[in-house]
Amino acid sequence: MEGAVYAIGRNRIAKIWFDESEASLQRLRRFYNALAATSFRFEIPRIHEIHRVEGRCVTIEQRLAGTSLADLVETGHVGLDDARSTLVDALAELAGNGALPAARTLPVMDESAPLYEGSEDFSNALADVAERRLARFRRTLDSAVEELDKKVVALRARLHEVDSRRRSVIHGDLIPGNILIGEARTPTAVLDWGFFTTEGDPAFDGAVAASLFDMYGDGALNTELDLYAQLEDRLGYERETLLVYRAAYSLITANAYDAGGNDGHFAWCVGALNRPDVVDALLA
Template structure:
């Protein structure tokens, strides 16, 4: 749940602080609100979220627990209890420390030179998540926009992604093809590349490591990773690195340079094959392009089309 700092003051008639006080949390204080509900700080490292939108499922809760049992160098979400009061779901969760690494690139221009502490923070997060084995609960998750668990009917992550690409292209691929030359051939090349990738370790994939989803401390070290769910699954950690390189700066004036630099950096530091990273970046664009809009009036659609136009999977002259 994303919260807004503009909503720090509670309305005079807010009944929830009293509700929490009656349950042993007399210092409960409203700290923010978002489209999904309101968040209250309870103290002792715990918050309560009062859900007006769709609350987390039991499967999501299990995924959080699967990750939290590992001793990572940063905190991750964990749901301790789920209550219901007069038809409203209330979750009691770990309070995540730190502040966002930086604002979203749609609202904040990034400098041309990648800060070293940002590169190091991303590397630490990627290494941490890659140390957590993928679980059955993660395999049962559905990627946003799809109609079935990603791994359903598949034993290999790469084959599961190939199935997802085919379903996503069938949804509204004609709209994307208007903006991406050689579209059908590019999709086929991407599928062939996926199927030819060797088996890889199956680990935790967050899938949306944009800067606001990584919290850092005053020294720039990552202390929390939040907002799992958009593309969370179990899979090849190289996929996480590829997507992170692409989404760290999506809309800034140096976005293309930053993506290329981070892709090279992750390949070198983590030992991932550049060709695999290229294929996975094409997959991400092919499977998320229509989640917010289906033409170039939508920023994410435009970004996906641009990603594909410069990806070698969609070039008529492959390098």
């Protein structure tokens, strides 16, 4: 969780950030301004003011209308099939708006520099951050991921091979809780950009969103594979591409929340990196 959010009237919220600096929030503000200039049919956050209060940054932002897709599913107001279809609708909208160079200025996760600082190529930039994460967390990953070095070497080549060369803004954390739905049961807003927001192949966003939709439920794998099938059918993404991007995301984010790998996210990532279909796509 990035911070605590409080309503301050009908049209504004205040967000108290736990760790973000003023400089990083100014960068995010510029990104949101660029994003707002696109032709999305849903709203996106807007930062109106940035303040420093008792050592923490506080932003005043636009209050966005709607109910989260996650809440609607939990309360039974939206069925799982409709929720999955809505997710693909949002991914299609993101993919269809083209490149957004402003997204290249953002770092991912807790990286200090933008993803593209060392390379102008999306596949190389992903491979670079994967190798940096490996160097940082090798001891934890080495004991959990089978044939780790072989997979990391293969990843750079496979990322280059599967890259469609299409470019769009990538949300990077498009979970049902980050999609707001209006009375017409269509997306009204997409929230919480920044964790893995960048510009790149829209199939990467599809692969990540499909895997995040249900991470820990009894039917999680079936849900992921069903969403892959929808992405293949509706957006033309190839299954092999989605699986390679699943591997990249899993390696890069495995230790995002616990350096020692003692949390559910690490286990979820390692499970994917050792999963037969992911391994076959990566080592093909």
